[in-house]
Amino acid sequence: MTTDKRVKQAIRFREEEVGRLMWLTNSAESATIIGISGVGKSNLFHHLLDPATQQHYLGDKANNYIFVRVNFHYAPDFTSRTTYSLIIEQFELLDEHTARYNLPSDAITRISQYHDRLLAAGDDLLMVQRQFKLAVHEILRHSERKLIFLFDQFDHLYRSADPRLFANLRGLREAYKYRLCYFVFTRNSLLAMGELDRARDEFYELLAANVIGLKTYSPTDSLHMLLRVAKRNQLTLKKEYLPILLMLTGGHAGLLRATYLAMVKDQVSITTHYSRRENFERLLAHDNVEAECEKIWTGLTLEEQELLADLVANRPIKTNTLAFTHLQLKGILTADATPTLFAILFSLYIDKLRNIRERIIKIDPITRTISIAGKRTRLKAFQFHVFKLLYEHTGQIVSHDDIIRVGTPQISAENFALRMSNLIHLIEPNPQNPQYIEKVGSMGYRLQD
Template structure:
């Protein structure tokens, strides 16, 4: 399937923030709920044209953002020791490094051969030291490009999976590598909750993870729904692929009903394209119609499943499904939900409301079942 192309100013506030961290080799935690359009953002960040637009031609030439999806970690048995689990992380990082720079045009022939030898060595299962030496092979391969002046940022996608499958020692070594090459090496994590909350919820050894997690303490970016311009662009692009013309009122109702969340907006456009819906002028009417479709309910469930227990309790309380009690957990959850654009505070009326309208319906319907 062809990747949809976005204008250079797509998600401009988020992209400008993230790439300003990349340009200074500052690590950054990116947090966003399901259906927020994370895949589109990552694809946009990886575009050479986008890097050149924000960083300039020369800086972008020496910058590599390398996407590392934790779902691509090598499969290991349940009883695998920590050294082998660390190896699976280094192997994936080196493989993605290999793919990002292949065919190694920036290196001379000797360095390119040594890089390739390191890549082969880390995958040599006959070597009894392949697991404990994985870090050395990875650092060696990385050093060839750092010595050439490159700035490397690893985009650690599906970071929940990384925390689940990799030991604390792996993240400690990533911190060590960053400290050694702090002007050229950084990390971006993509997750559905802030990193300390993830570690606590998974009951991990937060003290052991602290050296790595503290890299992100002052640099957290919450990715919310599209701004109005991006939502209109996406809707226009999707509508252009279809055969039905949508009225401006219908488009506006769709944007408001979905809260400009990318997944909901895309699914909603598909519902309208089916031709089974007449003109709809209000967000509430649009939400009621959209929610009848399975694709919309699945997107709402994706958002719901990415929330922690405290956030779910708060949402159900705001929906008046559960009683609400004020404590530190619920106050923290309210703050997180506001950041994620799932709660809106009416300070004048001193009330909370659930956003977007179609997700509000999901909570009410789910609670009634």
């Protein structure tokens, strides 16, 4: 629960987004915050957890609000037991702040006891749920106290967890209606992750009214970040660099940092020896700059990638699609009458990938969708993991053992053969004469593009 002094922000950092989140906090409304890779979610988390930020926006009642961040990136699995355990671990970290939140001195001791019982419950889901609810009740025992969950890397949990988990989280919200809310941070809209079951659908209803796009930094926030990067690396930030860097990166935190360090630390300078485009391409060729662009790109859905590829290639784009709406929400496309990409470097990166439309086989890890010769198919988890492995080794034979290892390690040979047959029947136009997934005798399988 402590804040990281190294990334302490100015009080008005991301003022628009933080102001809206604090307003929702005050009314105990839940929200989804969508942000692309490298956009600065970690700094936002630290800022929201900073007591000075809470005091600024929530005033004298700030200590009645308990913000709990849970990062599901570190979850070993997405069972209900693991999820609840990760949350209670964050409750236990409140032991240093009991005075601030007016928690009884023995409250954390009781929460730890509930945690121990939860872990000992094993597969007894009713007992697991009960211990978790008792821990939440311990936090909210005081009638003035409010609990705000900040769920990071929520995409994977939402896609993989048991529906009963979401039913229980929804039930908690109903039990503490104006005293508990969820802020879930994702890289993509939850709607883009496929069909919802009833429990997920009802949990999504809590978030649907408040969807916030975490866009790139403002010029002021960009300047503050660059000054910190310069100080940390014992460099100087020249005033004339800022407008150039903003033009190149659009204020994207990761891209901004990588480009600045490439220019100043690694001496990839902009000179008159090269044309404007050549200068920019030299920067894009820097490993860290290209890596930031790649992380943004691979975090997009296939539909979003294809739309951006069409835009960069000056082909017509459809503006009445969910993909277009999400790209604007994320700040990748501007909200102008004639939308443009947020950063020159990212536009150049996409231009290098202009053959995306021509690829026969494409995969979308976000939605577990594949596209073969224009036909889109949504796969189950096992099917997608197997297909992704074959795709990453296109043209090569992948052994049965390697496929089983990435798909389902505990599976019989008969069941494996059946699942592979089902996958082939699902994607092949003529399963009796496969064009794409080839069975190579007893050696394994090979994907042909």
